[in-house]
Amino acid sequence: MNIVVIGGGTGSTVVLEGLKNYRDLNLSVIVSMMDDGGSNAVVRDEFGLLPLSDVRKSIIALSNSDDNEILRKLFTYRFSEGENIKGHTMGNLLMIAMTDIMGSEIEAIKMFENMFGVRGDVIPVTLDKTRLVAEYTDGTKIVGEHEIDEIKEDKKIKKFYLDSKASIYKEAKERILNADYIILGPGDLYTTVISNIIVEGVSDAIKKSRAKLVYITNLMSKIGQTRHRTQKEIIELLEENCKKKMDYVLINNGRIPEEAYKRYIADGENLIIDNVIENKRLQVIREDLVANDPIKKDKGDVLIRSLVRHDSKKLGKILYGIFNHSSLSRFLSSIFSQYID
Secondary structure (H helix, E strand, O other): OEEEEEEOHHHHHHHHHHHOOOOOOEEEEEEOOOOOOOHHHHHHHOOOOOOOHHHHHHHHHHOOOOOOHHHHHHHHOEOOOOOOOOOOEHHHHHHHHHHHHHOOHHHHHHHHHHHOOOOOEEEEOEOOOOOEEEEEOOOOEEEOHHHHHOOOOOOOEEEEEEOOOOEEOHHHHHHHHOOOEEEEOOOOHHHHHHHHHOOEOHHHHHHHOOOEEEEEOOOOOOOOOOOOOOHHHHHHHHHHHHOOOOOEEEEEOOOOOHHHHHHHHHOOOOOOOOOOOOOOOOEEEEEOOEOOOOOOOOOOOOOOOOOOOEOHHHHHHHHHHHHHHHHHHHHHHHHHHHHOO
């Protein structure tokens, strides 16, 4: 069964960690290439390479957890000191070096997949260099994923696009077209999910694919992206960009850890209103999806991170249940259809 995860960042890695132990799944993750914050700014501006953080996180998420523990720790190590190296991860530096050795970022990714015994494939959404642009209802405009993501004033995005042409990478297109399920989210609505969909050719591939479309909703709202939006509004926006209707939506009904919840509320965030109505086409699954373990921030990490995350095991179990239930239903339908005139 071919499963394609579209996104990047922590949200996608949680999904991948939850699914990688199901050996009958062929996993592919298509990651964003628009990140221009932190270490990625140096990767883009000084080395002229595509951003590497989402690739690095996905490789670790899909790696064999039983092997190469020291190598995993080295790859994820973030420098907390040093004027020119603080905030960088060793993984990004190693990927820069491997790209130089192998001659391309694609070959470097494949080499690290082999080194870490990755259970799946990590695929850039595009090989074209481009930046995100957000135009807001108040007439202002912000260029760059990092600036859009770190906005301080809440306002609504009116138009979201790329500042230059970017076309879908051929392998990403092939995986989408051959997918049985395509998973979107969790992750920042615009800068993680829609940022991939607006790459030329992605939405057309999703539309042409026979895959079922699954959306995993976020646990809390985010300033400048989902604050004051309902789940129904978010889903409709995604469907508009994908040119395809959702088949499954996963919504958390578990309790957010109290300390984290209070901090979100103090920052002006909220639980996203669940007004999604299930119908014959759309199946809504409401379960406890929250990870209860406290999130630790790496030393030297200066970027704003989520305070709560989805639980990988809970997600993996629910998603695998969806895959198997649908497969059984299709099988039974094919059997019984032989006896129906």
